[in-house]
Amino acid sequence: MKNKPYSPIVGRIAALFLLMITATQGHAQGFAGLGTTADGFAVPERGRALDFPQDHGAHPDYRIEWWYLTATLTGDDGHDYGVQWTLFRSALQPGDRAGFASPQIWMGHAGLTTADNHFAAEKFGRGGTGQAGVTLDPFAAYIDDWHMRSRADAGADPYDRLDIRATGPDFAFDLDAQAQGPLVFHGDQGYSVKSFDGQASYYYSQPFYDISGTLHLPDGPVSVTGQGWLDREWSSQPLSDDQQGWDWFSFAFDDGHRMMGFQLRGAQVFTAGTWITPDGAATPLPAGALQFTPLGTERVAGRDVPVRWRVDWPDGGVSVTTEPLNPQAWMDLSVGYWEGPLRFSGSHTGRGYLEMTGY
Amino acid sequence: MTSALTIERLCKTFGKGPDAVQVLDNANLEVPQGQSLALTGESGSGKSTLLHICAGLEPFDSGKVVLAGHDIADADDHARATLRRGTVGLVFQQFNLVPSLSVAANLSFQARLSGRHDPDFVAELAQRLGIAQLMSRYPEQLSGGQQQRVAIGRCLAARPRLVLADEPTGNLDEATGDAVLDLMMELAAQAGTALLLVTHSTRLASRCNARVHLRAGKLQVPV
């Protein structure tokens, strides 16, 4: 893994994106009745129906948003691989303006994990000039020469087929993702509560991608196939003051089921999740339904990170232990976090992705 | 016979108050033209001071000093300098010569200052003083004795009315000193020049026409 010195500016900018995982300025839930935070950002409201394709695009009135794709892949060389492609948006002020005057800040992250290596790269840019952003028709999320573009047929949901590309100093990937199932809405029809205080976000996924493509590694290109999971989430003040970070899992069971689960670590641990049948029917898992137990830590990037877990959903008869492809899958970027592919076994087997922040 | 130098009731005190030292107390002295007079005394008795007063180099408290008819008490600095240039010749024990001038230039310097330069006479003096072969040298290249002979030659070359000499042979060995003194006396006699010689040597003093002794500020003719 490279240790590149990060610019202090992008470090600070990246910190804006940490709003999701650390306590932030005034959680203005008191203004929830007005539907805005103290500084004018919109706040998610329970019961608002998501509207597509508009909601695939950006929501500049909300403080933070992302387009987050993870993929568990297998190469024609027989090895396991993991890929992450993310475009984050963070607004300094609600709304948008043309040119450099735009208050919308964009950050791209790309990760590529092999059994003994982990590559990461990032990009920063400002909305308004065309350097970074999201367009709807045709759908494209982009920053510099990275993109996630729709290749769906006319009339189909733009997310049905995506073309994903990113390049780093020593890696690149080009992927083609075709959805094999419907969009899945977490929480209450996409209104996902994130704490006991009631902070929430809009959150939906496309967990059914079949993926093929090429990874460009220092040793040469590798053709890969596998499965992918796209998360879409936006909000304005999601975390509570005491919440330090989260552990987020996506599981693709060998039997075709999917499961999303996360815990927000704080004074009280807040858990939530979604059980997804192969045809896309989603069951929200309420707080406390899921249990996450770390099974020992590894020294990663100078800190102790619990890279192996047992995840239990007693009511659903699920009890699995996870094993990372590469325990050292640290995203050594302006904002560091752990993100990598895993396999699990126990009551069920399959592959998945784990993101851990705040360590 | 006219007097080259006359001193009457000369008083001189150094210092003031209880520390005052009176070196001359109503001293009287006369040196006739063409005569030589030896002034002897203990070290510190005031011999040199008396000599300096006579040359107009040092002021005095009271009394009268008449130099070749000029009362130097009445003379200002300029007039005294004129007297030194034309009337008096001085020979000190050391540092008589102008260091930047050659022996030849030093020899003729005072004669030229007083407007009585005679090259033949200078040449003769140089011969007789035994310094003719040193004419192109500079003072610092000479021995003490040689320097002293040049100083005497310079003084005589100007044909002054009165030569005031302060231990002029102090730097010379006895034989040379005698020879130089003989020459001085001879030339002084020839030119009618008076000579006041300060010395502590009774042997030298005995060769002069007369002798006075300075003690406790008083001049006495020794018995």
Added chain:
Amino acid sequence: MTRAALQALLSHWVRSPFQLAMLLAGLALATALWSGVQALNTEARTAYATAESLLGGGNAARLTAPAGQIPESEFARLRRAGWDVSPVVEGRMAMGQTRVTVLGIEPLTAPAGGTSEELVAPDVTDFLAGLGFAHPQTLDEIGPRALDLRPSQAVPVGTVLMDIAQAQALLDKVGFITHLTLAPVQRDGLTPLATLAPDLRLTPPEDGADLAGLTDSFHLNLTAFGLLAFAVGLFIVHSAVGLAFEQRRTMFRTLRALGVPLRHLALLLAAELALFAVLAGVAGLALGYLMAASLLPDVAATLRGLYGAPVPGALQFNPAWAAAGMAMTLAGTALAGAQALWQLWRLPVLAPAQPRAWAHAGMRSLRLQGGVAVVLAITAVILAQTGGGLVTGFALLAAALLAAALIMPLVLAGALALGQALARGPVAQWFWADSRQNLPRLSLALMALLLALATNIGVGTMVSSFRTTFIGWLDLRLVAEVTVTPRTPSEASALQDFLQDHADAVLPTQRMDARLAGQPGQIYAMKDHATFRDSWPLLDAVPQVWDRLAAGEGVLINEQLFRRAGLRPGTAMLDLPELGGVPVLGVYPDYGNPRAQAIIGQDLFRATWPETPISQFALRSETPQALIAVIQDEFGLPSGQITDQAQAKALSMSIFERTFMITGALNVLTLSIAGIALFAALVTLSGMRLVQLAPLWALGLTTRRLAALELARALVLAGLTLLFALPVGLMLAQILLAVINVQAFGWRLPLQLFPADWARLALWAGLAVLAAAVPPAYRLWRYGPNQLLRVFAHEK
């Protein structure tokens, strides 16, 4: 033993406080001048580094458009193609009570490593929201302001750093950027820029604001003056140290006879010198700091006016500078004291205590000096023949000056010998002979005086020659009665239309940056107009130069480009972008411009670079004030955008005057030091001259006359020195004009003579010499018989 010996050694200084004062003053002044100049240089260089490091150092190449600005969509297009570029908007505007350069950057994409990064990072969200940064001095100049500006030393003076969005709005450049910076490392496999953006021009990093390179010659000038002043100061130290050693010979003999080892004694003396050096060094550093602080505003103004270099007017204390200054003082003291220590080392225990007269030893060393002078003179001639390079120029200058200084005592000795030979009368002869004999004692001080006088004459001649030429040139160049600078391209075209009806002639300025014969420079368009045909000064040109220029058949180049690239009109070709080789038609003087410049006909320029906006209008009018009023009414231009001829001339002249103000100040200081050196030499000499003068006094010369002769001697020696300094100074001026200026600035000026200046200098020098000579002469006059008689006194 050490303590007792040291006590004995130091007792000398207690008894000779004046000597000690001179020694310390000499050292302190030398240190002050040298370190003051270095402080100025350090401050300026720090400012350049600040300017260059603001945006990631000098290692970022730039992309620019011939039209002067780039649509911001080009930035996104290049980013989307994978190129790591960052946009910059830059422009001048009135802000508060001054004009500033607004520098707008895009912090998210700015190349890593610039100081702007450290500055912006802690408050990047505020920065994006409109927070700006400026040097405290700039903030003072702006005064009350609406913008949220924070003080920072990291921003060059005169610049306001802010986010690009706000800069675009302030500069009326929304949607446009001035240039793109290109990160030093780019990904492999990108579409080449030449294909992607053929309209953009890539400027290599070294062509940017390479202020350090541009201003090198200016700083070398300062350093040379500082070194000269330091050398003059060391003359004082050398003579003071030498005198103190000579006067203490008896003491050395006694100490050694009493059993102090030679090595120990030498160490003690070295320690004594080091102590003095440290004391004087500290004082000198303080003085130097004060000097630099008072000169800095002028130096900063010069650098800003001449090179556009942002140098603040307030001096920062820099420990590195102080350490270097102190080291220089210690080294200089060691140099000045080495001879004395060497003599002590070779001195037999029972050497004569009486200082031997120095006349003959002095003459020997004079002859040795003469030999060295001849070698240096030959070196200078060889350097003059081989030529090339600013450093060679200064070496030539140093060799020539030093040769002149070393040969001067011989010349003076000759002159005095002549005087002696011609003199009639004993006192006159003694006067010349005595002057000759004392010459070696005074020669160091006289050499210092020579250097100071020659420098004064040389630099004065250069500056005056320059001023005369410059004023004549300005009159020819600034013919237009009014100059108007539009704020935007749209305003430029509106002005163009409007002015056609209101001015007698409208002469638009269009220019673009370009490399000319490998150097960064600019190409200007020139309209075919009687104004230029009648008065544009040319140094050299082909026949029908104006017709051929108007027909687009060639190019005029400035003298700087002509000299550096050796492009002779009529034969040489100059490569221009887009146009290829173009014949050189003429050379014009272009004083005050450090860069290369070329002029082509307006028609050819517009055909080649049609996008280039008009940056300025020169207007001819019978009634300039009325014209200015009309333009202001119509366009509401701020007064800074409209200049009348008188203003332009005044501005040019003020830049010019300030350019040489620092040399003028150093001139005066150097002359003062030489005066002090002479004073010190005369005072110490007067103490030793008692032995020389007492016999003359005894022989009937009054002290008053002797004192008058002493004064006369000082004046004669100074007068002879001045006479000698005249040709030396003119030689210096010739070297400055024909070698140093050509190398440093790229222009050569005719040497002109200004005898009135010399007369003024002679007067000042005479006064300085009198000031130096009167006190010791007065003391001599006031010597009582006691002091003089003591010389002859018996050892009682």
